[in-house]
Amino acid sequence: MIMDQSEHKTGHFGPFGGQYVPETLMPALEELEQAFNYCWADTHFRNEFDKYLRDYVGRPSPLYYAERLTRHCGGARIYLKREDLNHTGAHKINNTLGQALLAKYMNKPRVIAETGAGMHGVATATVAARLGLECDVYMGREDIHRQAPNVRRMEYLGANVLPVDTGSGTLKDALNEALRDWVGSVQRTSYVLGTVAGPHPYPLMVRAFQRVIGDETYEQIARHENDLPAAIIACVGGGSNASGIFQAFQQESQVKLIGVEAGGSGLETGKHAASIGGGRLGVLHGSKSYVLQDDYGQIKPTHSASAGLDYPGVGPEHAYLHEMQKAEYTVVNDQEAVDNFDLLCRLEGIIPALESAHAVAEAVRRAPRMRPDEYLIVNLSGRGDKDMSAVDEFRNAQKKEDANSE
């Protein structure tokens, strides 16, 4: 834990975090915080949560030594924490399960969610089906197009997918629309937010539900290695999978924590989604953090081939870890992510989510510069079946560009 009790109370991480929401939602956040604090300390709730994680999600997820990838890179050994093997194919379900159980506890018959890549939407629809909750998922029109298979999955699971046409039709616009829904439906609806962003208590609560990733990893290491890893690498959009795996290692000063943001077409082009790498302090979606904005405080459109990282903000704790230099944040652009998507497919027989391919890319950059007795752990946050058409599209656009420039 990097915060003292007083910071916990108001949900601030140094200058970041807070609750910047309309008054209508403040009581709902209070109710949620109380419910979470009660349930998280309650043995029955924890047992139920753990049981679902084990028997329904399929935890623990393996810590896997990527031997061929390691040989390809030369240098440090690379392990993958296989969150892609969870039910629904990503780490997202750890959190949706926790939040849906809370909704049940609070007697809310309906949950809503925003989704970018669709993984959080699918994970919400899944647990809503299992727990008998109504479920509406907001998704940007652009993302519905990019992630068609996930839209079908949500529909099969009984959720309504509500297209969002406002703004750029991506994750941030879906979040806006989910918040608007919640402002009007708060008495009977719980908002299942997908990442460690948003107003308090979401960053703390989502982190708590995701910390199982790091706790498991810490235990699993002993079966493979005698020492701690040199680094833990995870992709960061809002930052929930990174937050989940970082926590268990935050006290270990010899373990470097590395978050990888989406560089899109490259930071220098302005077409990216790297809020820490290219943003400024601001307030978006209920918390203060680094935000991609113009000179006048208007939120900028973002660009990333991976819909799940295509977001102009980042969780407040990541902003804090960056500020305190307790974690390092780097950027991988679309091209490098797609190249490493390929690499993992071919060398390990694992199709990673494009989001996770950003983290793989960072490991592939670093490993050759490190000693063979060191090792890295990549949080492979999700599987990439959903991304095949996005990768095709990226390649086609690239071919066109190449043809034009010839």
Added chain:
Amino acid sequence: MNRIDETFSRKSRTNSKTLVMFLPAGDPDLATSAELIKNIADAGADIIEVGVPFSDPTADGPTIQAASQRALRAGTTLPRIFEMIREVRKEISTPLILFGYYNVFFNYGLEAFARDARQAGVDGLLVVDLPPEEADEVYPALEEHDLHLIPLLAPTTSSERRHKVLRKAGGFIYYVSVTGVTGVRAAVPSDLAEHLKQIKSETALPTVAGFGVSTPDMAREVVQYADGVVVGSALVKTIAEAESREAGLNSARQFVRSLAEAVSPG
């Protein structure tokens, strides 16, 4: 004395009600906004909320969202809004309140913001996404420049929270009459009277109610219980549906006049 306080003390002396109009700045452009503000003031608006557009207005319904988008496309920025207000201020004495989302004000720099707002002739600030829990960092600058931060209360606000909000309140209380986003609604909520009665028993500050009020009849009903009423989306719609700028100004005047008449007969 702050113009907002002056207005309410005059209203209370004459035992009359206050009409607050909301207008998004820069929709379709700032020159038109300036004309609209003058016309609306002239037609009987007692206080005008000038909407500062934000790219991600999460508490607004489709009407104000669309207006914000039009304003941003027209290049509306906070410095330009200050310029517009400075010009308008030469001709009207109606209190003006900036209404918007925190990031735009925060990004300007809080001290510079308060100074420039006051110099332009702004009297208060209403920030949709700044509950009292987060407002501590803005008070010093606002107080120094005699700007009120108008607090919001909602139907979902508990009595415990209400005390917290009221303790820091200045100017007046804005009661958000519906559990939902801004936008035209068909009727005044049935629990309005009860909520307002409760609030008025706990504060000496005037209380106005808004969100969803769209017709003179609804406004008349609201001021039976409140010291004033806010109308926003319905005005935006009226203007947006007009066929020309002139027609828009005319229908805005007529609409505001009919509201003023309903709110303060005679």
